[in-house]
Amino acid sequence: MERHDLRGTARRVLLIALAIGVLGEIVLDGSAAGINVLMMTTAVLAAGWLVRRPGRAPDPLDAWLPISALVLAGFVAIRADPFLAALDLTGAAAFTAASVAAFSGLAVTRRSLSVILVIGAWLIESTLAGAARLLIGARPAPRDTPRTWPAWLGPVARGLVLAVPLVLIFAVLFASADPIFRRGFDEVLGFRVDLGSLPGRLLFICGIAWLAAGLLAVAARGMPQVETASLGAAAPPTTIGLPRSLGAMEALVVLAAVDAIVALFVGLQLAYLFGGSDMLAAAGLTYSAYARRGYFELVAAAGLAGGILVFLEYQVVTRPRVYVSASIALVALTIVVLASAVLRLKLYQDAYGWTELRLYVAVSIAAMAVTLAALAVFLATDRTRWLGHVMAVIGLVSLITLNLIAPAAFVAERNVERIIDPSLVPPDGQAALDADYLGVLPDDAVPALVAALPQLSGNDAFRIERALDRRERALAEAPYGTPFSWNLGRERAKAALRTVPD
Numbered sequence: 127m128e129r130h131d132l133r134g135t136a137r138r139v140l141l142i143a144l145a146i147g148v149l150g151e152i153v154l155d156g157s158a159a160g161i162n163v164l165m166m167t168t169a170v171l172a173a174g175w176l177v178r179r180p181g182r183a184p185d186p187l188d189a190w191l192p193i194s195a196l197v198l199a200g201f202v203a204i205r206a207d208p209f210l211a212a213l214d215l216t217g218a219a220a221f222t223a224a225s226v227a228a229f230s231g232l233a234v235t236r237r238s239l240s241v242i243l244v245i246g247a248w249l250i251e252s253t254l255a256g257a258a259r260l261l262i263g264a265r266p267a268p269r270d271t272p273r274t275w276p277a278w279l280g281p282v283a284r285g286l287v288l289a290v291p292l293v294l295i296f297a298v299l300f301a302s303a304d305p306i307f308r309r310g311f312d313e314v315l316g317f318r319v320d321l322g323s324l325p326g327r328l329l330f331i332c333g334i335a336w337l338a339a340g341l342l343a344v345a346a347r348g349m350p351q352v353e354t355a356s357l358g359a360a361a362p363p364t365t366i367g368l369p370r371s372l373g374a375m376e377a378l379v380v381l382a383a384v385d386a387i388v389a390l391f392v393g394l395q396l397a398y399l400f401g402g403s404d405m406l407a408a409a410g411l412t413y414s415a416y417a418r419r420g421y422f423e424l425v426a427a428a429g430l431a432g433g434i435l436v437f438l439e440y441q442v443v444t445r446p447r448v449y450v451s452a453s454i455a456l457v458a459l460t461i462v463v464l465a466s467a468v469l470r471l472k473l474y475q476d477a478y479g480w481t482e483l484r485l486y487v488a489v490s491i492a493a494m495a496v497t498l499a500a501l502a503v504f505l506a507t508d509r510t511r512w513l514g515h516v517m518a519v520i521g522l523v524s525l526i527t528l529n530l531i532a533p534a535a536f537v538a539e540r541n542v543e544r545i546i547d548p549s550l551v552p553p554d555g556q557a558a559l560d561a562d563y564l565g566v567l568p569d570d571a572v573p574a575l576v577a578a579l580p581q582l583s584g585n586d587a588f589r590i591e592r593a594l595d596r597r598e599r600a601l602a603e604a605p606y607g608t609p610f611s612w613n614l615g616r617e618r619a620k621a622a623l624r625t626v627p628d
Contacts, residue, residue, distance in 0.1 A: 182231025565593025
């Protein structure tokens with residue numbers, strides 16, 4: 127590309143990034159997360175498509191990336207749940223960045239996990255520092271002959287630079303001191319002089335524009351560091367500086383040790399947890415006391431086992447059949463560990479009810495089980511390089527599922543059902559309504575709580591009514607009043623609260 131073409135591209139990207147910064151200041155500054163997130167995601171994707179490199183068509187297989195970004199950004203405007211919104215926002219940002227890379231003509235989906243990690247690192251670096259390279263590239267070219275200006279232009283320009291700030295200062299002072307001057311100033315000029323928030327707004331615009339410019343630079347210029355290295359989907363890890371250095375025997379020792387400890391735990395689960403209460407009674411333990419604990423630790427252990435398998439796959443030099451068999455055995459044992467975590471979580475939930483955290487754990491267990499099943503297939507077929515793609519799809523499906531479930535509403539409905547229908551609570555369970563917890567659930571839970579009020583009585587109804595009253599006052603305050611913070615969950619909560627009798 128010619129030098130003047132690079133300069134023109136840099137200037138165009140900087141101007142579009144500045145426009146995105148102004149849009150961000152308008153829709154984000156002072157507003158809660160809502161439809162503004164979808165607007166910004168759409169703007170960045172459109173800008174990335176607009177500045178993409180000519181003659182480099184995106185890979186059709188990457189079409190799912192911008193669609194996923196828009197879907198997750200849209201859920202921020204649907205679910206009024208801060209934690210879920212943070213997950214959606216993180217996913218939308220990741221898919222937006224991947225989409226921008228795909229717009230440059232770089233095939234993303236076809237790449238292996240190791241290459242995608244390199245692309246991610248380069249995207250982060252470009253987002254943080256790419257604007258500086260654009261500013262350097264946008265500088266005017268040196269002139270062969272000095273530019274001649276009219277003799278009067280320089281003094282006038284210097285005088286204006288000195289005079290304008292002084293005039294603005296005097297105007298602000300006079301407007302503050304004299305209401306008649308202020309009224310006339312407003313009527314004649316049609317605007318108010320208020321520089322109090324201007325520096326902060328300019329800083330906000332510049333910050334968003336800087337990040338947007340760095341990201342859009344990828345769409346406009348591509349990733350030379352990635353493209354010059356032969357990084358196809360079938361490339362081995364050695365192509366990105368990750369040489370395989372672990373022998374098959376060392377890997378087998380690691381697998382044998384981990385298999386042994388996991389197998390010992392699985393054996394105990396088969397004998398005690400899955401074997402019923404008789405075995406536990408013989409050991410002096412009650413079934414509920416034994417089972418209602420440890421599911422967080424078991425999920426962490428399953429994640430660690432999966433991480434060990436992935437690490438070994440990227441480091442082992444050779445893959446003899448015994449190594450593959452030991453790896454698949456660890457996957458099978460880990461799935462049993464997850465089954466133990468599921469049973470423990472169910473028993474705990476039956477006894478004490480749902481919380482958002484328990485729901486997130488349940489979804490994460492399901493996602494891990496599917497991931498482990500895919501890992502077993504990839505281990506058997508020597509295709510673990512595709513595990514990252516499967517994990518991305520599983521993560522996307524999990525997020526969409528959570529948004530469709532609406533965790534806060536789900537938890538509120540299930541816990542109210544336990545009070546209305548005591549048969550849902552086991553004999554040794556806790557049937558009391560935790561009104562304090564339900565009262566601090568996100569806004570998605572409000573319609574369910576309002577609908578349940580007529581069926582509650584006594585102290586439960588009183589505490590829920592107080593919580594709803596506090597929520598109504600909070601929803602009436604900024605930053606929820608701006609149109610850019612519109613959110614379907616919050617609007618439903620407001621509508622439900624208006625039906626509560628005073």
